[in-house]
Amino acid sequence: MKYSGFNLALQSLFKHRGWQPAWRAAEPRKAYDVVIIGGGGHGLGAAFYLAKYHGISRVAVLEKSWLGGGNTARNTMTIRDNFIYPDSARFHREALKAWRGLSADVNFNVMLSERGMTTILMSDRDLSDARRMINTTAMFGAEHRIIGVDELRRRLPLIDDSERFPVVGGVDHPEVTVARHDAVAWGYARAASRLGVDIIENCEVTDIVLDANGVAGVETSRGRIETRKVGMAVSGHGTQVAAMADVTLPVETVPLQAFVSTPIKPVIDNVVVIRSLNTYFLQTDKGELVMGSVANPYPSFSQQGSSAIPERTLASILQLFPAFERLKFMRQWAGILDLTYDNSPIISKTSTPGFYVDVAGSGGFKTTPFAAKMHADLIANDRPDPLIEPFSLDRFDTGRLILERASYGNR
Amino acid sequence: MMYIPCPHCGFRNADEFIYGGDSDKRRPENPEEVSDAGWSEYIYSVPNVKGVAKEYWRHKRGCNRWFVIQRDSRTDKMRPLVRKLTND
Numbered sequence: 118m119k120y121s122g123f124n125l126a127l128q129s130l131f132k133h134r135g136w137q138p139a140w141r142a143a144e145p146r147k148a149y150d151v152v153i154i155g156g157g158g159h160g161l162g163a164a165f166y167l168a169k170y171h172g173i174s175r176v177a178v179l180e181k182s183w184l185g186g187g188n189t190a191r192n193t194m195t196i197r198d199n200f201i202y203p204d205s206a207r208f209h210r211e212a213l214k215a216w217r218g219l220s221a222d223v224n225f226n227v228m229l230s231e232r233g234m235t236t237i238l239m240s241d242r243d244l245s246d247a248r249r250m251i252n253t254t255a256m257f258g259a260e261h262r263i264i265g266v267d268e269l270r271r272r273l274p275l276i277d278d279s280e281r282f283p284v285v286g287g288v289d290h291p292e293v294t295v296a297r298h299d300a301v302a303w304g305y306a307r308a309a310s311r312l313g314v315d316i317i318e319n320c321e322v323t324d325i326v327l328d329a330n331g332v333a334g335v336e337t338s339r340g341r342i343e344t345r346k347v348g349m350a351v352s353g354h355g356t357q358v359a360a361m362a363d364v365t366l367p368v369e370t371v372p373l374q375a376f377v378s379t380p381i382k383p384v385i386d387n388v389v390v391i392r393s394l395n396t397y398f399l400q401t402d403k404g405e406l407v408m409g410s411v412a413n414p415y416p417s418f419s420q421q422g423s424s425a426i427p428e429r430t431l432a433s434i435l436q437l438f439p440a441f442e443r444l445k446f447m448r449q450w451a452g453i454l455d456l457t458y459d460n461s462p463i464i465s466k467t468s469t470p471g472f473y474v475d476v477a478g479s480g481g482f483k484t485t486p487f488a489a490k491m492h493a494d495l496i497a498n499d500r501p502d503p504l505i506e507p508f509s510l511d512r513f514d515t516g517r518l519i520l521e522r523a524s525y526g527n528r
Numbered sequence: 529m530m531y532i533p534c535p536h537c538g539f540r541n542a543d544e545f546i547y548g549g550d551s552d553k554r555r556p557e558n559p560e561e562v563s564d565a566g567w568s569e570y571i572y573s574v575p576n577v578k579g580v581a582k583e584y585w586r587h588k589r590g591c592n593r594w595f596v597i598q599r600d601s602r603t604d605k606m607r608p609l610v611r612k613l614t615n616d
Contacts, residue, residue, distance in 0.1 A: 354578070356576040356578075357578060365569065365573055366573075367568075367569075367572035367573045367574075368576065369574050369576050370576055370578070370601070414546075414547060415547035416547075416574075416576065416601065417601050417604055418578050418601045418602050419601070419602060419603055419604045421604065423530065423542060423543070424530070424542075424543075425542070425543040428543075457572075458571075458572045513568045513571075513572045514564055514565050514568045516568075
């Protein structure tokens, strides 16, 4: 049933008893054209676009636990395009644009809110880095601009820089967007399911079956499934899953943390980034402040992360926003990322025919619709779109790295 | 809070230490004989073990010495020391 104002009114006449589950709980079939490993935003999105744009609906999404329970549920929902290198500036620009119209595309409100972002600059170096970013991204149509101290103070009246480290200016990023992260997974799942994609939860891939022609199928905790094409869209365990297909990924598993305060009345309407202190925060619709910082100083699968990170992050924020001193923490969490040496994602074919990867997003929520579209295109046509060619696996052999310092994963 | 048993200073806050990578990773004996792909694998790929691995750690904000210790990457629990290393 389509989600619409008409159907909402209609259902209200029947006490809302007529709504159907958002997606079918499918049983695994014997064979599929494409199997996607990982039921987060990226995996479900790839399945949806395969069915929608490439006419391949014999697709299964295998998720080892519940749908959208990994990093899709553990992120700070910011969609930004302030990257420094042309390849990744172009990529993230396309990624930001790909969010527009997503709600209508999947007929599910992902609560996209173009609330903008403000970067606080505290040194001449910050300023020259910001100018460089603005010039690079302008080539691809992005609209960032430098703002003066006065305008910065008008936007963020809570700034108090009288103690130390005076602010020297800011950057206005009007197009930065936030979205309801869980709704992205649910929306894609519902839309893909309606197009015939099988979404199979609690189904862990235990092995990838290979023959002389490449991928022949997958072994799962719910039996064997035959397929010639596997798309991997996992985070944290990319190394382990790719190893099943005899592929070595140059990634390391590192936790990235975020923290949430108790809800308060609206105090900021932007995402706020403190450039030199590697910290950012935003206020959710519920009123909580969501804060984050850099990746963990050591790799780990533990989904906990070092306690030094919250301490430093909070100290940094309180330095400039002493008004938050009395706020209480509600929760802290860490998602585990696959990080590459150059902090850029890998969307690529591999040395094993029929095995494709979309990994190492380094805070990959922001690229979900675009990466999923490109991944689906790669799986369907077996060749990368020019926009993702620079993000192939062979960049580590050719040395053409995209050493992106603007990602969360930056260490 | 994670504590790391420094062989010289005893249990100290993990914040004082620097992670130095997997100690099982070896630089190729004869770099000139290694293929490009092999060299790229040495530089960019890490074992990324899920479980117990031997790792270099350095007590940077303490005695500043390196050592090799075992850590379980699923829980971050430290296992007994493998060996001390000197700085020189």
